[in-house]
Amino acid sequence: MKVNLKRSALMLYAAVFSSGAFAHAGHDHEHWTSGVMHALFYASLVGCAAACGFAAYKYFNTKKRSAK
Secondary structure, eight states: OOOOHHHHHHHHHHHHHSGGGSOOTTOOTTSTTHHHHHHHHHHHHHHHHHHHHHHHHHHHHHHHHHHO
């Protein structure tokens, strides 16, 4: 499958910089679920970082084994 770099960059740009990606005007930090939502958000960031770190660890370990 051929990856279209321009299309991927455009989609990433649209997701990051579009106004829909940001909190709406009624974003409320005083709501009773706010603490839970923020905790889940940060936990998901940690999970993504851990998954990327694990994938990188596996990638570099398999490269070292195949070089021997």
